[in-house]
Amino acid sequence: MTTAAEAPPEGAISRLLPSALHGRVPAVLRRRDFRRFWIGHSVSLIGDEVHRIAMPLAAVLLFGAGATAMAWLTAAPMIPALLLSIPAGIWVDRRPSRRRIMLFADLGRFLAVLSVPVAYAFGVLTLAQLIVAELAVGVLAVLFSISDNTLFAAMVPNAELMQASSLSNGSRAFAYVSGPSLGGLAVQLLTAPFALVADAASYLASAVALSRISPTEPVPDREAKGGFLAGLRWIVATPGIRALQGAVGTVNFFDFIFQALFILYVSTYLHINAGLLGLALGAGAVGGLVGAALTSRVVARIGIGMGMTLGFLGFAAPHILVVLASGPKVLIVLTLFVYEFLSGLGVMVLDVSANAYITAVMPDDLRSRISGVLQTINYGIRPLGALTGGWLATTVGIRTALAISTIGACCSVLFLLGSPLRKLRELPS
Structure with a gap:
């Protein structure tokens, strides 16, 4: 890990902020x-x-x-x-x-x-x-x-x-x-x-x-030397990254099954118009803001490994609310709002903790090659999930396909539970 640039003198910040706020600046x-x-x-x-x-x-x-x-x-x-x-x-x-x-x-x-x-x-x-x-x-x-x-x-x-x-x-x-x-x-x-x-x-x-x-x-x-295989070998040989990538690939695949069908299901089967759907989707962004603000405290209390595990579950599990949504339109919209908020919060806990962990453990001389492999896998799995969603919907029905995608996405945590990440408390130095 290279040495980060030193922080500027405290006075540089003090001149910009009132003293009461200075201590709150990260x-x-x-x-x-x-x-x-x-x-x-x-x-x-x-x-x-x-x-x-x-x-x-x-x-x-x-x-x-x-x-x-x-x-x-x-x-x-x-x-x-x-x-x-x-x-x-x-x-x-x-x-x-x-x-x-x-x-x-x-x-x-x-x-x-x-x-x-x-x-x-x-x-x-x-x-x-x-x-x-x-x-x-x-x-x-x-x-x-x-x-x-x-x-x-x-x-x-x-x-x-x-x-x-x-x-x-x-x-x-x-x-x-x-x-x-x-x-x-x-x-x-x-x-x-x-x-x-x-x-x-x-x-x-x-x-x-x-x-x-x-x-x-x-x-x-x-x-x-080694080209992209050097990055791939490092991913495979590093237990924590290997487990994390397995979990990320799994949750991406099943989530894109869900995303391919979500709008169709909500508009056609739940009869929610675009305006109400837009309000519900906005709750996901609000949940993300809350997650970004709370993740550091959550990780400090339960450890970064359990923080990632909680993030995977917090993102995937609320999808079941969409499958269960029924009744009066007000109740359905409220259910969608809760789903978006909780899922947005969960994915932010996951992203913040996982990104910090990946940055901490990557060797400097392989960073870009590792990033290239990770990005290729993550982007490649998404269209496969979307196409699978279309096939599932025609085979077992759209609601059942959404339920399958939710269960599959939740199973992503199994990769972490069987890895060293489960007991990881702090970022490796």
């Missing part, structure tokens, strides 16, 4: 490099949520895109993660500066997204350009995410990984709450293409933040 935010990176990345996450609304709306409203076109538009940013993560991990581990790669990725995404409103302003925007822009964003996102773990570890010491992970995942949860509303308002006021200016600006903000930090990064492995 120690990791007193580290200048992490603070700048976190602020820039938080802005970028909000921009991503604006993007998720504005880009498909541009395709539908401007070009009347049908199901096939929307499928390509949706798949375009995800295909690179499946195909390029492993070679990108090998390439990144050979580079001397991951920060520069991330800076390049942000600037590239800024230009790719900005090309849409510019083309629209000149009357030359096409549906094909939207798809190409999404594909470019996906490729650059792979480079950014593969580099992120190494830079994160260079800025944050092990003792503060839980705090840093809570802050990063809390920003993501806040973006889920605020981003869609801001995106919808921007589309309404500016039209969908011009709303993407906000997303482009968020990438620029992240790039500026990256340009103002200088963490000491690990020495690159210029030969990167």
